[in-house]
Amino acid sequence: MPRDLLIACVGALASALIYARAQPPAAPAASAAQAAPAAGGTTSPIQRADSAPKGSLKNPYNDTDAAIVDSGKTLYFGYACSGCHGGAGGGGMCPPLTDGVWIYGGDDDTLFRLVAYGSQDLQSKGYSRKGLENIVAPMPAMGQVVKTDDDLWRILTYVRSNYHGPPECKSGCPAQ
Numbered sequence: 214m215p216r217d218l219l220i221a222c223v224g225a226l227a228s229a230l231i232y233a234r235a236q237p238p239a240a241p242a243a244s245a246a247q248a249a250p251a252a253g254g255t256t257s258p259i260q261r262a263d264s265a266p267k268g269s270l271k272n273p274y275n276d277t278d279a280a281i282v283d284s285g286k287t288l289y290f291g292y293a294c295s296g297c298h299g300g301a302g303g304g305g306m307c308p309p310l311t312d313g314v315w316i317y318g319g320d321d322d323t324l325f326r327l328v329a330y331g332s333q334d335l336q337s338k339g340y341s342r343k344g345l346e347n348i349v350a351p352m353p354a355m356g357q358v359v360k361t362d363d364d365l366w367r368i369l370t371y372v373r374s375n376y377h378g379p380p381e382c383k384s385g386c387p388a389q
Contacts (some may be wrong), residue, residue, distance in 0.1 A: 249267055257331035258365045259356035267339070270322040272366050285371030288364050290356070301375045313378020317343045319345040319385030321366040329356035344386075 219248030262270070270376045289295060289302075303308035317323050317332070326334050350387050359365045376383050 222361050227386065235370050256362045257356060258325065258362050261362040261365075262326045263307035264327045265322075268320075268322050270325045272321045272325075272369055272373075274370040276365055276370050276376075278370070280365055281370050282374045285369070285374070288368050289371050290361075292359055292364075292368070294368065302372050303375075305352050306348065307352075308348050311375050313376070313382035313386065314344045314346050314383055315382070316342055316346060318343050319382060321369070321384070323385070324372075325362075325365060327352055328359065328365055328369070329368075330354050331356075350376045366367065 228241075244269070256264075274285075278283060290300075294302075297305055297307035298310050299305040301379065304310075304312075308314070308316060313319075317325075317327050317335060321338060323335075328340070332352040334354060336351075356365075359368070373383065379386070381387060
């Protein structure tokens, strides 16, 4: 990785961590139409990922639920995801989240674990790259920054609501 990009990524991550710890966003209550994740959303993302078999994590929310998408947007900005991925997930110094290129896969389980563990730990757990982007910065582990699994599911719901890539790839492209 070029030195300037590495410095920018470390700076953005440090800013995100400082902001997230200084002002943890409050997740709005779940809408009546949507059930909360198991354990009431009090489990950390790392605890949830560690306790679930590979491939079993499913987002309990739907990206057509405006209240959940709104709360996910608040959390996305509150945890400073936008600092690297852009305001609506369209990219910045890190890959876009809206174009259909899922570097490790676009299914719920993989995205949840990628954010929780970061790309290096995700690879050590048997996941491998499936796609390429022009920007190939490592995803830092955010599982100790994002307070609960419910917060992470809401963030991922917001990301999915902004998807503009091929419809068949919204949850990961089918195997070729």
